[in-house]
Amino acid sequence: MIYCATLCFFTLPESIYFFYSTMSMTEIKAIIFDMDGVISDTQKLHALVEEEILRRYGVNLSPEEITQKYAGTTDREFFEKIFNDHNISVDVENIIKEKWERMIKISKNNISPISGAVELIKNLRRNDFKLAIASASPHNFIKLVLEELNLKGKFDVIVSAEDVKFGKPNPEIFLLAVKKLRVKPEECIIIEDGINGIIAGKKAGMKCIWFTKEENKTKVPADLIVNDLKELTIAKIKGL
Incomplete structure (x- = not known):
């Protein structure tokens, strides 16, 4: 049976091939968001x-x-x-x-969401991903943003620059978020708009999505680059 499956592997239907090819992939359990420039236009x-x-x-x-x-x-x-x-x-x-x-x-009363951010967060929650924020902003400002955007209670973990000694590109803030989420770095995806954030995420051993409008995208070691958060489907996230 094993011998036959090996011989016939390349003739299997595409859906079965996808199943075999993804069996060894690490399951993504958590998404860590930067806040300013990813969730809020701040x-x-x-x-x-x-x-x-x-x-x-x-x-x-x-x-x-x-x-x-x-x-x-x-x-x-x-x-x-x-x-x-x-x-x-x-x-x-x-x-x-x-x-x-x-x-x-x-x-105050002047915070708008990044297009597609609120919908993405709610979709990830519906699909049972753990969610965290890792932001250079202080906790009181993060709280204000989440209240203004009606996102209070949507995140399992919130980590601020106030909680760490070093900012990005040092990976400390992401490693603390992972510890609080109780997952492994390789089980996390970071969504960042800053180059320093992407570098920090890679140093932490995580998959990184760079959300950017920049034309020169070759200088950043991101696993995926998007111009619009609406591009981030559940299937695309699970496939990283």
Whole structure:
């Protein structure tokens, strides 16, 4: 019987071939989302507020530069690096406090979801995936976003930059999320819009989906690249 199955393998129907070819694949049990730029259209708000603060100290970085180079880093890492590079002495704690006071103020009643994000999250829940958020934002802002988008209670685990020492591209935040989810890294998929996040995910040993509008997609080691979250079907996710 085994001998015959081996000889006849390539004549089996396509559906049976797919079954055999996927038997050895690791089952995906959990999806870890970045929040800003993946669930909520708030990444640009971070960059705009940070640009305003830096400009007051004579540092000129565009929101696009900030997003491209520093998305995913902790606030402390970001501001310390920028001010150290420009030999500017400031109280970073006060700068971070100022940033988040401004962020909360401009975000209330002004948070919109990324197209397809809410539907994707609900679909994943219906299909029994564990869900987590791993975000550089603090817990109070994550809570605000989830409340504004009616997503409160949809995530099994929420990990913030406040919970870790290092931001992305260090994998610490994803490894903590995996530990809290009680799954293995290889059983997780990360959905990220930032290059630092993808690098962190690969370092953590996870499959990575890069959600991006960028035209140059060759520089990022993602397992799948999508321009629209509506492209992410359950079958496509399970097939990674």
